[in-house]
Amino acid sequence: MFKxxxxxxxxxxxYLVRWMLVTTPVAVAIGxxxxxxxxxxxxxxxxxxxxxWLLYLLPAAGAVIHLLYKWxxxxxxxxxxxxxxxxxxxxxxxxxxxxxxxxxxxxITHLFGGSAGREGTAVQIGGSLANWFxxxxxxxxxxxxxxxxxxxxxxFGAVFGTPLTGTIFALEVIAIGRIPYRSFFACLVxxxxxxxxxxxxxxxxxxxxxxxxNTGQTFYGIHLPLGLWLLGKVVVASAVFxxxxxxxxxxxxxxxxxxxxxxxxxxxxxxxxxxxxxxxxYILGKPDYLSLGxxxxxxxxxxxxxxxxxxxxxxxxxxxxxxxTAITLxxxxxxxxxxxxxxxxxxxxxxxxxxxxxxxxxxAALGFIAVFAGAxxxxxxxxxxxxxxxxxxxxxxxxxxxxxxxxxxxxxxxYLAQKTALSKT
Amino acid sequence: MFKxxxxxxxxxxxYLVRWMLVTTPVAVAIGxxxxxxxxxxxxxxxxxxxxxWLLYLLPAAGAVIHLLYKWxxxxxxxxxxxxxxxxxxxxxxxxxxxxxxxxxxxxITHLFGGSAGREGTAVQIGGSLANWFxxxxxxxxxxxxxxxxxxxxxxFGAVFGTPLTGTIFALEVIAIGRIPYRSFFACLVxxxxxxxxxxxxxxxxxxxxxxxxNTGQTFYGIHLPLGLWLLGKVVVASAVFxxxxxxxxxxxxxxxxxxxxxxxxxxxxxxxxxxxxxxxxYILGKPDYLSLGxxxxxxxxxxxxxxxxxxxxxxxxxxxxxxxTAITLxxxxxxxxxxxxxxxxxxxxxxxxxxxxxxxxxxAALGFIAVFAGAxxxxxxxxxxxxxxxxxxxxxxxxxxxxxxxxxxxxxxxYLAQKTALSKT
Numbered sequence: 001m002f003k004x005x006x007x008x009x010x011x012x013x014x015y016l017v018r019w020m021l022v023t024t025p026v027a028v029a030i031g032x033x034x035x036x037x038x039x040x041x042x043x044x045x046x047x048x049x050x051x052x053w054l055l056y057l058l059p060a061a062g063a064v065i066h067l068l069y070k071w072x073x074x075x076x077x078x079x080x081x082x083x084x085x086x087x088x089x090x091x092x093x094x095x096x097x098x099x100x101x102x103x104x105x106x107x108i109t110h111l112f113g114g115s116a117g118r119e120g121t122a123v124q125i126g127g128s129l130a131n132w133f134x135x136x137x138x139x140x141x142x143x144x145x146x147x148x149x150x151x152x153x154x155x156f157g158a159v160f161g162t163p164l165t166g167t168i169f170a171l172e173v174i175a176i177g178r179i180p181y182r183s184f185f186a187c188l189v190x191x192x193x194x195x196x197x198x199x200x201x202x203x204x205x206x207x208x209x210x211x212x213x214n215t216g217q218t219f220y221g222i223h224l225p226l227g228l229w230l231l232g233k234v235v236v237a238s239a240v241f242x243x244x245x246x247x248x249x250x251x252x253x254x255x256x257x258x259x260x261x262x263x264x265x266x267x268x269x270x271x272x273x274x275x276x277x278x279x280x281x282y283i284l285g286k287p288d289y290l291s292l293g294x295x296x297x298x299x300x301x302x303x304x305x306x307x308x309x310x311x312x313x314x315x316x317x318x319x320x321x322x323x324x325t326a327i328t329l330x331x332x333x334x335x336x337x338x339x340x341x342x343x344x345x346x347x348x349x350x351x352x353x354x355x356x357x358x359x360x361x362x363x364a365a366l367g368f369i370a371v372f373a374g375a376x377x378x379x380x381x382x383x384x385x386x387x388x389x390x391x392x393x394x395x396x397x398x399x400x401x402x403x404x405x406x407x408x409x410x411x412x413x414x415y416l417a418q419k420t421a422l423s424k425t
Numbered sequence: 426m427f428k429x430x431x432x433x434x435x436x437x438x439x440y441l442v443r444w445m446l447v448t449t450p451v452a453v454a455i456g457x458x459x460x461x462x463x464x465x466x467x468x469x470x471x472x473x474x475x476x477x478w479l480l481y482l483l484p485a486a487g488a489v490i491h492l493l494y495k496w497x498x499x500x501x502x503x504x505x506x507x508x509x510x511x512x513x514x515x516x517x518x519x520x521x522x523x524x525x526x527x528x529x530x531x532x533i534t535h536l537f538g539g540s541a542g543r544e545g546t547a548v549q550i551g552g553s554l555a556n557w558f559x560x561x562x563x564x565x566x567x568x569x570x571x572x573x574x575x576x577x578x579x580x581f582g583a584v585f586g587t588p589l590t591g592t593i594f595a596l597e598v599i600a601i602g603r604i605p606y607r608s609f610f611a612c613l614v615x616x617x618x619x620x621x622x623x624x625x626x627x628x629x630x631x632x633x634x635x636x637x638x639n640t641g642q643t644f645y646g647i648h649l650p651l652g653l654w655l656l657g658k659v660v661v662a663s664a665v666f667x668x669x670x671x672x673x674x675x676x677x678x679x680x681x682x683x684x685x686x687x688x689x690x691x692x693x694x695x696x697x698x699x700x701x702x703x704x705x706x707y708i709l710g711k712p713d714y715l716s717l718g719x720x721x722x723x724x725x726x727x728x729x730x731x732x733x734x735x736x737x738x739x740x741x742x743x744x745x746x747x748x749x750t751a752i753t754l755x756x757x758x759x760x761x762x763x764x765x766x767x768x769x770x771x772x773x774x775x776x777x778x779x780x781x782x783x784x785x786x787x788x789a790a791l792g793f794i795a796v797f798a799g800a801x802x803x804x805x806x807x808x809x810x811x812x813x814x815x816x817x818x819x820x821x822x823x824x825x826x827x828x829x830x831x832x833x834x835x836x837x838x839x840y841l842a843q844k845t846a847l848s849k850t
Contacts, residue, residue, distance in 0.1 A: 012833065181804070181831075188824070379609075380805065384820070387820055388820065391817050392816050392817020392818070393816070393817070400613065406606075407437060407441070
C-alpha cells in the first residue's frame with residue numbers, strides 16, 4: 001500500500017509540475033497581450049471622447065473590419081464558438097491570426113464608437129495563443145483541451161482582474177451542467193498568472209462599490225439571516241434579468257439573420273449598422289451607449305459605475321444599450337458581449353431598484369452578474385464573480401440571482417457552440 | 426416565437442412553484458428535527474462536561490448502539506452511503522427509522538465522549554425525511570432524486586448555518602465532476618428554508634474569526650493581488666491537508682476492517698473501541714479530543730475555535746483527533762465525520778502555520794475547509810463554505826486550498842458510494 005501511495009504521489013507531482021511549466025508561459029503571453037489590448041482600448045476610448053466626430057466614420061470602420069476578416073479571417077470569424085468547438089473536439093485548431101485580428105478590429109470598433117465589450121477579445125487572444133503554444137509543446141487530444149480551456153481562463157481572468165471567476169468560467173462555459181475538474185489546475189494557474197501579468201504591466205481594473213445593505217430581518221425578536229421581503233424582490237428582479245439575457249442573445253442573432261437575409265452585398269451590412277448607430281445617437285442626443293460604457297465621456301453620463309448610485313441610470317438605459325450592442329455586434333463589428341451585458345444588467349438593476357424600492361447598489365450588482373449568468377449559462381462562475389468584485393457578504397443573493405436568471409434565460413445563450421450536458425429543468 | 430416563449434415561461438413557473446411547494450414543508454421538517462438534534466447534542470456535551478465519569482460508560486454505550494442498529498437498523502446502518510446510492514439509483518428507499526436512530530445514537534456517542542461529528546446525522550435526517558415526504562407526494566424516478574438531494578442540502582445547510590454550501594455540497598457530493606443543475610432550485614430552497622427554520626427555533630451557530638492578513642505584495646512598487654511567498658506556503662500546506670484527508674478516510678476504513686477481521690463477536694467491537702478511547706485519554710491526561718471539539722470543556726482546551734489563535738493547538742492535536750475519530754467511527758459509534766475533519770484541519774493548519782511562519786487564523790481556516798474538501802471530494806462547496814463562514818476576502822486562498830487538497834487526497838474518500846463522473850487528473 002505504501003509503495004502505491006508513493007507512486008501515486010510522484011505521478012501527481014509530475015502532473016502538477018508539468019502543467020505549471022506548460023501553463024505559466026502561455027498565461028504570461030496571454031496576460032501581456034491582454035494588457036497591451038486594455039491599454040490600447042483605453043487609449044482608443046479616450047481618443048474618441050476628445051474627438052467625437054470619429055463616430056461619423058463608424059460605417060467606414062465597419063466596412064474595413066468586414067474586409068479584414070474577409071481577406072485574412074478564414075475560420076477566425078467564428079470567434080469564441082470556434083474555441084468552444086475546439087475544446088469539445090480538437091480538430092483543425094484555432095488560427096494564430098485570430099489574436100491580432102480580434103485585437104485590432106475590437107480597438108477599431110471602440111475607436112469609432114461601436115457598442116461592444118472586451119472579454120470576447122481576451123478569450124480569443126487566450127484561445128489562439130494557447131492553441132499556438134499547444135502545437136509548440138506538441139500537446140494533443142485531452143491535453144489540447146486542457147491548454148485551450150486554460151487559455152480561456154487566462155484571457156478572462158486577465159481582462160477583468162477576476163482570476164477565480166476566469167477559472168470557473170472556463171470550466172463551466174464549455175458544457176452546461178458539467179465541471180471538468182481535470183482542467184482545473186491548469187485553469188487556476190492560468191487565471192492567476194494572467195491576472196498578475198496584467199498587474200505587472202501596470203494596468204488597473206475598475207472598482208465597483210455597493211453601499212451597505214442590511215440584508216437580515218428580525219422575526220419576533222429572532223434574527224434571520226435573510227430578509228424575506230428583500231429576497232422576494234431579488235427573485236422577481238432576477239427573473240427579469242434572465243428574460244433580458246434571453247432577449248439579448250435573441251436580438252444579436254436576429255439582427256445578424258435579418259441583415260444576411262435582406263442585404264445581399266455583405267460589406268454594406270456594417271455600413272448600415274454604423275449609420276443606424278449614428279442615427280440613434282442623434283435622436284437620443286447623448287453618446288452614453290457608445291463603446292464600452294465604463295469610463296464617463298462627460299460628468300453625469302450613464303456608465304456601469306454610475307448605475308451603482310441612485311439616479312445613475314435612465315429608466316430605459318438597459319434597453320438602449322441592448323439595441324446598440326445588438327446592432328453593433330449583429331452587423332459585424334468586433335468585441336465581446338460581456339461588458340455590454342454588465343452595462344445592461346447594472347442599469348436594469350438600477351431601474352428595477354427604483355421601481356421596487358430596493359437598494360440600488362445591491363440591485364445594480366445583481367443585474368451586473370445575473371444578466372451575464374443567464375446569457376452564458378455560467379451561474380457558479382458569476383456567483384464567484386459577484387464575490388470577487390463586490391465582496392462576500394452578499395454571496396447568498398448573488399447565488400440566488402445568478403441561478404434564477406439562468407433558469408429564466410431559456411435554452412441557448414450567446415455561445416451557440418456550448419453543449420448541454422444536463423438539461424436545466 | 427412569442428407563443429413559444431410564453432408556453433416555456435408558464436411551464437418554468439409551474440416547475441418553480443411546484444418545487445417550492447414540495448420542498449418547503451420537507452425542509453421545515455428537516456430543519457426542525459436538526460434544530461432539536463443540535464439542542465439535544467449541546468445538552469449532552471455540556472452534561473458530560475459536568476459529569477466526566479460518563480466517559481467510563483463509553484464501552485457500554487457502544488454496545489447499546491450496536492444492538493440498536495442490529496435489532497432495528499436494517500439498511501439504515503449504511504448511513505450516508507445509502508442516501509447517495511438512492512440518489513444514483515432510486516430503489517428500496519431510505520427507511521423512515523434512519524432519522525430517529527441516527528439522532529439517538531449520535532447523542533449517545535457524544536454523551537459518553539465518543540469523538541464524532543454531526544453532519545452525517547443531519548444529512549441522514551434530511552435524506553430519511555425527504556424520502557418519506559417523497560413517497561407521500563408520490564414522487565418517482567428523477568423527481569425522487571431531486572427531493573433526496575434537496576434533503577441532503579437542507580440537512581447540511583441547517584446543521585452548519587451555511588445554506589449556500591449545503592446547496593452546492595448536495596449537488597457536488599453525488600458524483601465527482603458533475604453538477605446536476607436540475608436539482609439546484611430545490612436544493613437552494615431546501616438549504617435556505619432549513620437554515621432559517623433552525624434560526625427560528627433559536628439555535629445559533631459558532632462564529633469563527635480570522636485575524637486580518639495582508640495577502641497582497643508589492644513588486645517594484647506595483648501592487649500584486651497575491652503574495653507569491655504566502656501563496657507557496659498555502660499550496661504546500663494544502664497538499665499536506667489533502668494527504669491528511671486521505672489518511673483519515675483510510676484510517677476509518679482500516680479500523681473497521683481490522684476489527685471485523687479479528688473480533689468475531691461483533692458487539693465486543695464497540696466495547697473495545699470505547700476502552701481504547703478511555704486508555705488514550707488517560708495517557709494524554711486531557712479530554713480535548715473527545716466529542717465534538719467545538720465548545721471548550723475547560724479554559725485553555727484545544728478546540729476548533731482555539732485553533733484560530735496563536736498557541737491554540739498542540740503540535741499533534743490533529744493526529745490525536747484523527748486517531749480518536751477513526752476509533753470511534755470505525756468501531757461502530759455514530760455521528761458525522763465533518764466536524765472532526767474541521768477539527769483536524771484547523772489544528773493542523775495551526776501547527777503548520779507555526780512551522781512555516783504563516784498567519785495562524787488564515788491557515789486554521791484553510792485547514793478547516795481543505796481537509797473536508799479532500800475527504801468528500803467537494804472542492805467548490807468547500808470554497809463557498811470558506812466564504813460563508815470566514816468572509817469573501819480570502820476566496821482566492823480558499824479555492825487554491827480546496828482544489829489542491831482535493832488533488833492530493835487520492836481516489837476514494839469517506840463516502841464509498843460516491844461515483845467518479847470525471848477522473849481527477
